[in-house]
Amino acid sequence: MKNATGTKAPRARKDQLIVKEVRDDLLVYDLKTYKAHCLNDTAARVWRSCDGRRTVADIAQRLQRDLKSPVKDQIVWLALDQLEKFNLLTSRTPKPKGMPQVSRRTLIRTGATAAILLPLIVTISAPTALAAGTAITEAVCRSRFPTDVGGCGGNPCSDKPPKTCLANGNQCQCR
Amino acid sequence: MSYGLRVGVRVNNRKALPYVLERLPPGWKPAKSPVVEHLYSVIMGDNDPTSNVRRLNLVYWDAARLVSSKDWNEALDVFESQVQLKVAEYARPWVFVHAGVVGWRKTAILIPGLSLSGKTTLVEHLVRAGATYYSDEYAVVDGRGRVHPYARPLGIRGPDFRQVKVPVDQLGGKAGSEPLRVGLVVSTSYRAGSKWRPRKLSAGRAVLELLANTVCARSQPELALTTLPKAIASAPVLKSVRGEAEETASAILEELDSTRTFAAET
Numbered sequence: 001m002k003n004a005t006g007t008k009a010p011r012a013r014k015d016q017l018i019v020k021e022v023r024d025d026l027l028v029y030d031l032k033t034y035k036a037h038c039l040n041d042t043a044a045r046v047w048r049s050c051d052g053r054r055t056v057a058d059i060a061q062r063l064q065r066d067l068k069s070p071v072k073d074q075i076v077w078l079a080l081d082q083l084e085k086f087n088l089l090t091s092r093t094p095k096p097k098g099m100p101q102v103s104r105r106t107l108i109r110t111g112a113t114a115a116i117l118l119p120l121i122v123t124i125s126a127p128t129a130l131a132a133g134t135a136i137t138e139a140v141c142r143s144r145f146p147t148d149v150g151g152c153g154g155n156p157c158s159d160k161p162p163k164t165c166l167a168n169g170n171q172c173q174c175r
Numbered sequence: 176m177s178y179g180l181r182v183g184v185r186v187n188n189r190k191a192l193p194y195v196l197e198r199l200p201p202g203w204k205p206a207k208s209p210v211v212e213h214l215y216s217v218i219m220g221d222n223d224p225t226s227n228v229r230r231l232n233l234v235y236w237d238a239a240r241l242v243s244s245k246d247w248n249e250a251l252d253v254f255e256s257q258v259q260l261k262v263a264e265y266a267r268p269w270v271f272v273h274a275g276v277v278g279w280r281k282t283a284i285l286i287p288g289l290s291l292s293g294k295t296t297l298v299e300h301l302v303r304a305g306a307t308y309y310s311d312e313y314a315v316v317d318g319r320g321r322v323h324p325y326a327r328p329l330g331i332r333g334p335d336f337r338q339v340k341v342p343v344d345q346l347g348g349k350a351g352s353e354p355l356r357v358g359l360v361v362s363t364s365y366r367a368g369s370k371w372r373p374r375k376l377s378a379g380r381a382v383l384e385l386l387a388n389t390v391c392a393r394s395q396p397e398l399a400l401t402t403l404p405k406a407i408a409s410a411p412v413l414k415s416v417r418g419e420a421e422e423t424a425s426a427i428l429e430e431l432d433s434t435r436t437f438a439a440e441t
Contacts, residue, residue, distance in 0.1 A: 018400055020400045020404065024378070025377050025379025027379055029396045122380060126386060126393050127387060129264040129393070129394065143234075155290065
């Protein structure tokens with residue numbers, strides 16, 4: 001989507017997500033990929049500002065006002081990179097040509113901002129019920145099928161350490 | 176009936192019944208209604224080695240065969256694992272987190288973690304240090320974020336990694352019976368020679384730590400993401416690798432005591 005000035009503006013994805021605020025963090029659970037993301041305050045603010053109309057400069061300005069601290073466009077670009085990587089945007093602004101890769105390390109080293117203000121997204125893959133279970137014996141592993149919901153589970157095999165319960169053809173085995 | 180889930184079990188031989196009952200989840204009780212959500216059939220084979228025809232031990236979940244084995248204990252292991260997992264996944268409104276749990280001065284200490292990360296060993300040492308035993312397998316969290324007991328005998332592993340079931344009283348401890356608020360969450364795993372140097376996680380990161388060990392994380396994410404933040408509402412969440420369990424257990428109890436003293440003073 002393009003905004004009033006004709007530039008493409010980032011837009012946050014809304015569908016197939018469960019969003020929960022937990023104190024200063026925002027948890028976003030992706031029902032398509034079974035991944036759960038924890039956005040820190042800065043990343044959450046950038047994500048919520050992505051309405052398809054605001055430009056990167058607009059978002060940086062808004063962030064600066066909210067955080068009461070100087071915020072460079074690079075911080076927004078860093079957040080957008082992460083949000084895109086985790087499939088939390090439906091559209092984003094193409095980076096200006098020749099713009100160098102932005103990283104947390106560069107921003108800290110150049111003193112662009114305090115580390116605490118940098119956007120951060122931590123992600124986990126939600127486990128299947130089987131994988132969240134305990135270690136299993138080889139017999140339990142063999143009782144499962146790769147076609148089951150959750151497959152073989154990938155649990156550690158207690159009687160065959162360090163093997164785990166994995167698919168082998170149409171059977172589950174400690175491998 | 177276990178944690179509100181009705182599970183039916185039928186056997187072909189009266190002799191099998193005590194073995195089967197021993198493998199049911201802790202706290203189970205007979206259901207009044209004959210209607211069940213899951214039905215298991217346990218068929219005890221002919222374990223007579225002198226017989227020419229040997230019938231196998233079988234376990235079915237509804238119509239699906241789960242195991243067919245000459246070894247009766249192997250069949251029971253499969254039955255136990257499957258029933259406990261079904262209860263953990265489908266019991267409502269409970270959220271089962273794969274974790275060790277002990278009670279300390281009317282609050283719970285949760286130790287979420289994968290199998291073989293050293294949870295049971297840490298729970299064992301916390302119990303030996305005076306904590307009340309709640310579980311070495313699941314933290315059972317209710318809709319208000321309180322943790323309930325799942326006090327099966329501890330599954331302590333020997334050098335060959337096989338589990339031996341040890342009742343908590345053999346460790347000189349006792350099992351808790353009342354639900355507790357969570358006072359501390361400890362995310363840790365054993366690494367030989369490591370020091371316990373915990374760092375505190377933000378609330379969101381803390382929920383992720385629990386979610387990564389939650390049985391219904393995929394099947395009921397909404398329930399999990401509503402319940403887990405309540406569980407850690409007033410609990411710090413610490414993360415660190417650990418060395419020997421005995422010294423880590425002392426450090427954890429000291430940490431919880433100091434947190435509570437600080438909270439009381441402020």
